[in-house]
Amino acid sequence: MILICVCTVSLCIGMTFHHYTQFGRDADFITSIENSLLDLRYTMRGVSAPKRRVGILAIDEESIKRFGSWPFSRRFYQKAFANLKKIGVSWIGFDAIFSEPQAATIRDLIPVLKDIRKTPSGVPKTEFNQFIAQLSQMNKVSPGDTEFAQGIQNFQNIVAGYFYFSSPLEVKESGREQNPFMGLANMEASEIVATILPEGKELKDYPIGMQAYGLVPNIDAIHQSTDHFAFFSNDADYDAIVRWVTLVRIIDGRLMPSLALKTAAEALERDILVIFDTQGIESIDLVSREDESDAISIPIDPYGQGRMLANYRGPGRTFPYFSLADAYTNSFSDKQREYLKDSVLLLGMTAIGINDQRPNPFDPAYDGVEVHTTAIDNIMSQDFMKRPKSIFRTELIVLLVIGLIFAPILIFSGALVSGVSAILFLGGYIYFDRYVWFHNGTWAYIGMPLIEISTMYVLVTIYKYIVEEREKRQVQGAFAHYLSPDVIGEVLENPDSLKLGGERKVLTVFFSDVRSFTTISESLTPEQLCIFMNDYFTPMTSIILREKGVLDKYIGDAIMAFWGAPIPIPNQADVAARSSIEMLFALDKLQADFKQRGFPHCDIGIGLNTGSMSVGNMGSDERFCYTVMGDAVNLGARLEGLTKDYGIKVLMSEFTVAAFQEKDHLFRELDDIRVKGKNEPVRVYDLMRPDFLENESKIKEFIETFNAGRLAYLNKQWEQSSAYFENCLKMKPEDKSSLLYRERLATYSREGVPENWDGVFTFTHK
Numbered sequence: 094m095i096l097i098c099v100c101t102v103s104l105c106i107g108m109t110f111h112h113y114t115q116f117g118r119d120a121d122f123i124t125s126i127e128n129s130l131l132d133l134r135y136t137m138r139g140v141s142a143p144k145r146r147v148g149i150l151a152i153d154e155e156s157i158k159r160f161g162s163w164p165f166s167r168r169f170y171q172k173a174f175a176n177l178k179k180i181g182v183s184w185i186g187f188d189a190i191f192s193e194p195q196a197a198t199i200r201d202l203i204p205v206l207k208d209i210r211k212t213p214s215g216v217p218k219t220e221f222n223q224f225i226a227q228l229s230q231m232n233k234v235s236p237g238d239t240e241f242a243q244g245i246q247n248f249q250n251i252v253a254g255y256f257y258f259s260s261p262l263e264v265k266e267s268g269r270e271q272n273p274f275m276g277l278a279n280m281e282a283s284e285i286v287a288t289i290l291p292e293g294k295e296l297k298d299y300p301i302g303m304q305a306y307g308l309v310p311n312i313d314a315i316h317q318s319t320d321h322f323a324f325f326s327n328d329a330d331y332d333a334i335v336r337w338v339t340l341v342r343i344i345d346g347r348l349m350p351s352l353a354l355k356t357a358a359e360a361l362e363r364d365i366l367v368i369f370d371t372q373g374i375e376s377i378d379l380v381s382r383e384d385e386s387d388a389i390s391i392p393i394d395p396y397g398q399g400r401m402l403a404n405y406r407g408p409g410r411t412f413p414y415f416s417l418a419d420a421y422t423n424s425f426s427d428k429q430r431e432y433l434k435d436s437v438l439l440l441g442m443t444a445i446g447i448n449d450q451r452p453n454p455f456d457p458a459y460d461g462v463e464v465h466t467t468a469i470d471n472i473m474s475q476d477f478m479k480r481p482k483s484i485f486r487t488e489l490i491v492l493l494v495i496g497l498i499f500a501p502i503l504i505f506s507g508a509l510v511s512g513v514s515a516i517l518f519l520g521g522y523i524y525f526d527r528y529v530w531f532h533n534g535t536w537a538y539i540g541m542p543l544i545e546i547s548t549m550y551v552l553v554t555i556y557k558y559i560v561e562e563r564e565k566r567q568v569q570g571a572f573a574h575y576l577s578p579d580v581i582g583e584v585l586e587n588p589d590s591l592k593l594g595g596e597r598k599v600l601t602v603f604f605s606d607v608r609s610f611t612t613i614s615e616s617l618t619p620e621q622l623c624i625f626m627n628d629y630f631t632p633m634t635s636i637i638l639r640e641k642g643v644l645d646k647y648i649g650d651a652i653m654a655f656w657g658a659p660i661p662i663p664n665q666a667d668v669a670a671r672s673s674i675e676m677l678f679a680l681d682k683l684q685a686d687f688k689q690r691g692f693p694h695c696d697i698g699i700g701l702n703t704g705s706m707s708v709g710n711m712g713s714d715e716r717f718c719y720t721v722m723g724d725a726v727n728l729g730a731r732l733e734g735l736t737k738d739y740g741i742k743v744l745m746s747e748f749t750v751a752a753f754q755e756k757d758h759l760f761r762e763l764d765d766i767r768v769k770g771k772n773e774p775v776r777v778y779d780l781m782r783p784d785f786l787e788n789e790s791k792i793k794e795f796i797e798t799f800n801a802g803r804l805a806y807l808n809k810q811w812e813q814s815s816a817y818f819e820n821c822l823k824m825k826p827e828d829k830s831s832l833l834y835r836e837r838l839a840t841y842s843r844e845g846v847p848e849n850w851d852g853v854f855t856f857t858h859k
Contacts, residue, residue: 126540128330132454134531140407140455144474146436147466148413150177150185151443156417163447167195167237171244173420178248180425181434186356186469187254188325188441188462191311195237242318252321252356257305257344259328264307274345276310280322284355286341286348289368296343299373303398305344323355327464334452335461337400338468340377340391341367352439353401353468354391360437361473363389373397379472391472392479402536403464404471404478408456412466414443437473439466480536488538491522495545503553511553515546595709595722600657601669601701601749602726603642604733605633605676607650608696616693625692626650632679640672645720651733655721658708666703666752670780673699673743677782700733701745701780702726703752724771731768732777735856739763740829743780750778759783761796762803763830767855774853779830786824795824802834807852811838 150173152163160169177185245251255276258264264273288296297304308324310316324342329335340354350358350365354377358365363379366388374397381387394400406412413432417440419425425433441462442448449461471477495518503511522542530537607613607629614622630647637644637654641662645653656665680697687695704725710717725748732744741763750760759781765774786792802817815838821831837854 123538123541123544125331126544127538128332128334128336130538130540131336131536132334134527135405135454137527138531140411143406143412143470144476145470146432146434147470147473148415148432148436148438149443149460149462149466150420150438150440151414151416151462152189152441152447153414153416153418154444155419156421157444159418159421163444164195167191167235167241169417169421171240171247173417174244174248174251176423177420177433177438179423180430181436182438183435184250184252184356184360184437185248186252186323186352186437186439186465188352188439188465190255190309190325191238191241191315192255192309194312194314195235195241238312238314242314245315245318249319250321250359251319252323252352252359253311253315253319254323254325254352255308255310256326257309257324257342258307259305259326261306267307267309269307269309273307276316277308277345277347279310279313279316280349281320284320284322284349286350286365286367288348289366291369291371294369294371296346296348299343299369300398303343303373305342308344321355321359323350323352325352325465327351327461329451332452334454335464336403337394338403338464339398339400340393341365341374341399351465351468353465353472356437356439356465357469357472360469361389367399370397374399377401389472389475392477392481395480395482395485401468401471402478402480403453403467404476404534405453405455405467406470408453409459409463411455412463412470437469439469441465476534478534478536484535484537488541491542492545495542496549499546499549500553503549508554511550515550519543519546595707595711597705598658598708599703599705599752600655600708600721600725601665601703601752602706602721602729603637603652603654603656603669603673604700604730605652605697606733608698608737610650613693613695621692625687625695628686629683629695632683633676636672636675636679640668640675642669642672643719646718655708658721659719664754666701666749667755667758669701669703670743670745670749670753670758673701673780674782677742697742698733698736699743700729700731700736701743701749702729702732703746703749704728728768728771728775731770731856734858735766735768735777738856739779739833740827741779742782745778745780747776747778759785759789759792759796761799764803765851765853767853769856769858774851791824795821798824799831802831806834806838809846811842814838 157163157165160166174185245253258267258269258273264270269275290296305324311322316322324344326342327335327339328337330337338351338353340351341348342351343349348367354365358379361379362383363381366378366380367374368376368378374393377391377393377399379389379391391401394402413429415425415429415433415438419429439462441460443460443462450458451461451464453459453464499511499514499518502514506514519542523539526537526539613625617625630652633652634644637652640656641660642654642656643658645655647653656662656669662668676697676699680695684695687693702725704723706721706723706725708721709719711720711722712718728746732746736742736744744763745760760778761781763777763779765776767774781792781796783789783792786795798817798820802814802821805811805814805817815835818831818834818838821828822835825831
């Protein structure tokens with residue numbers, strides 16, 4: 094189910110991406126990521142030298158210093174253009190507009206005033222009238238504009254720039270609402286781009302995004318001095334970077350070229366041909382004027398808007414700059430003259446305060462004129478960066494393959510395998526993009542696979558977290574009745590431990606049993622017996638779990654538990670012994686409560702043994718339980734049953750005593766015995782309560798006396814042994830173990846010692 098869900102999510106991501114990007118929707122999140130990654134790839138590629146002789150004719154600080162404050166007189170352009178023509182510059186494009194006539198200056202009046210001859214009687218009337226006529230003419234067209242236009246006309250190969258309004262608001266703010274396309278008619282019909290439209294379609298039928306709402310033209314003098322016009326407007330992306338260069342625009346029902354497209358076409362001596370389909374622009378070609386079969390196809394955006402992806406060469410000043418002042422004075426170096434020959438220049442303002450700066454992937458302060466220069470260089474060298482429509486299909490396939498491959502990996506693998514797989518794929522994808530797609534001028538989206546894998550990883554992780562937390566809560570709820578919280582935590586951290594099968598470990602097993610349970614059960618109703626046993630089991634179980642023991646099972650009135658698994662406990666024998674004593678104190682409180690409630694008296698016996706046993710999940714594939722098995726377990730059960738024979742509470746084996754790490758336990762060596770079903774003898778010990786006698790010193794005296802009696806007993810020193818046990822009975826008259834030895838000694842004195850007697854007592858009952 095989760096595999097289907099993840100694949101469905103992957104498909105939805107892929108389809109959404111495909112829908113938004115293929116049809117040019119405003120996918121800000123996707124666009125911002127992919128644009129940033131495109132910029133990063135440019136910078137990683139590094140600076141690429143221009144491939145054609147394209148440069149900037151800069152109106153820079155030096156020009157303003159030489160010609161005066163901005164705007165300086167346009168008369169200076171004439172000489173600058175003449176010098177550039179002599180050097181061999183082929184074309185000049187204007188990334189600037191001269192939309193207002195330039196007023197005549199005092200400097201323009203000086204030549205006129207010099208022509209007026211002054212006499213004592215003043216200025217002759219005819220000459221004065223001539224002076225007034227000249228001033229009137231200057232008011233209409235200044236000498237600066239006249240010389241500027243003459244310079245353009247003399248150079249011939251100049252593309253005059255203008256800009257358009259891309260929204261009705263811009264038209265309104267410009268005050269040109271009455272005649273927004275004023276000046277368009279002055280542009281030569283040859284500037285209208287040749288188009289091929291589908292049958293029944295007109296340019297006005299195409300989307301608003303391809304239409305202009307008005308324009309700002311140059312003055313009439315410029316219109317009359319050149320045959321070439323183009324707009325230099327460009328729409329930047331949301332982050333102000335111009336990544337797409339607009340090549341054509343529909344202006345008042347006419348398809349007009351951009352400065353970059355027009356200048357490049359004229360420099361290459363080609364005509365522009367734009368082919369439309371029903372949705373927008375299908376292709377833009379530059380067709381040779383000599384051979385119509387020879388055409389340069391310019392890759393445009395896949396949205397049909399007629400935009401070209403700028404293949405930026407580097408930061409600002411990657412293209413050479415030539416000062417207008419140097420052009421005016423003809424003071425270029427030999428190296429500059431060599432570059433200028435047959436070159437294409439764009440006139441633009443670069444001086445601080447009048448320049449148009451925009452960021453590009455390499456440079457946050459990039460002169461806007463270099464955007465057009467970049468586009469011209471791309472077109473003339475046919476070194477394009479493109480994003481074809483076919484790339485969408487490839488990207489969608491990649492996204493779907495990611496979903497189909499990584500969904501199972503993320504679901505069925507651990508975090509390490511999933512992370513390494515994702516990193517390897519993304520690394521390979523980035524490598525492939527860099528050396529196959531991007532290296533060959535194709536922009537493919539690489540951010541979406543990262544987004545998809547990240548989204549899938551987050552979703553699967555969240556799902557796993559929710560499911561695993563639910564399963565952990567279920568396990569905790571189920572095992573809380575059997576294991577301590579620490580043990581449950583260990584099981585949850587290592588779930589593989591809960592599998593069918595076992596392993597051999599040295600553990601300490603615990604058995605306890607209620608004395609005279611049959612009599613107790615006969616004296617209580619079933620409901621009362623249930624309450625009685627629950628009240629007994631609750632504190633006993635609580636002690637086991639608190640001390641990190643495992644409650645194996647309840648066997649009627651008996652409790653089986655063990656220490657040392659699944660969490661290793663170095664001092665497991667000490668913990669088991671301490672827990673047994675705690676149960677005896679808990680039993681004291683329980684007995685008082687039972688007496689007050691009218692329940693029968695309750696007493697218990699406890700058996701402890703430490704040894705090698707098999708621990709794990711025992712049972713069938715359908716149902717199993719975590720338990721222990723083995724001979725050491727059986728011995729522990731036998732020891733619990735023998736507590737009644739010795740009249741003690743806790744009987745433990747020599748193996749448990751040998752495993753003690755703590756020195757504060759009070760115990761006495763009780764006997765050497767053979768339990769039923771075993772031939773090997775085992776030494777057993779009585780774990781004594783701290784309140785066995787009045788104080789600890791008397792308990793230790795009692796233990797020493799009892800042990801001395803045991804030693805004399807094993808050496809067949811019956812009288813000495815009897816004396817020791819008699820002393821024990823004086824200290825503890827009801828001590829059944831001392832009474833047991835007194836009876837044995839009396840029997841041996843009366844009947845003699847059995848043949849082959851080794852001091853080991855063999856029990857014939859459990």
